[in-house]
Amino acid sequence: MRVLLLCVGRxxxxxxxxxxxxxxxxxxxxxxxLGLSGFDTIELSESSARRPDDRMVEEGSAILAAIPAGASVACLDPRGRSLSSEDFSARLGSARDGGTSASCFIIGGADGLAPAVRARADLLLAFGAATFPHQLVRVMLAEQIYRSTTILSGHPYHRA
Known part of the structure; x- marks a missing residue:
């Protein structure tokens, strides 16, 4: 299964x-x-529209167009669920074991995610209640994906 990060902004x-x-x-x-491949990042351009709602819709269209057919989708969203590292890796493993071709993790723009993107998500994921800069969220997501590979393989990197 291919693992893909779709991120608005560079x-x-x-x-x-x-x-x-x-x-x-x-x-x-x-x-x-583990049957996981890719680990690619696609950086999508930020919208230059004047209104926040228009920016979200424009960025949302680009995000939806970049999602491979049949992919599972997790969107980083402050209103989403907080998962333990074990639960995060279990979801990744379940998608792989279920024959999903790709697992996409989406980080939207500064104005958030368009409703159409949120509706497409299989999971809305939060890294806690605090607000983090997009750069740090991307680092935390990449680390959790790496940690998932260690958990799924039984490697001792992950400790409680």
Whole structure:
């Protein structure tokens, strides 16, 4: 199963970009034996529309167009569910075991996700009640994906 991060906006060179690359490279290496591949990031352009609702709709159209057919979709959303690392990895493993071709994790733009994107999601996922910058959310997501590969493989990286 292919793992894909769809993100509105681009990470500039720096610590966050380096951390995302490091975690996704680690996930790639460990994911092969688990039937997981890709670990690709698609960066979508931020909308230049004047109104926030118009920006969300425009970005939402780009997000929906980038989701592969038959993919499972998890959207990062502050109103979503908080999952333990074990539950996060169990969902990834279940999607893989269920024959899903791709698992997409979506980080929307600064104005949030369009209702159509939220409706397409199989899971709305929150990393707690606090608000984090998009750059850090991307790092945390990449780390959780890597952690999932270690949990699924029984590697000791994950400790309580």
């Amino acid at each position: 990470l500039k060179a720096g610590a966050e970009r380096d951390l995302v690359a490091r975690y996704l490279d680690r996930a790639k290496a460990g994911g092969r034996s």
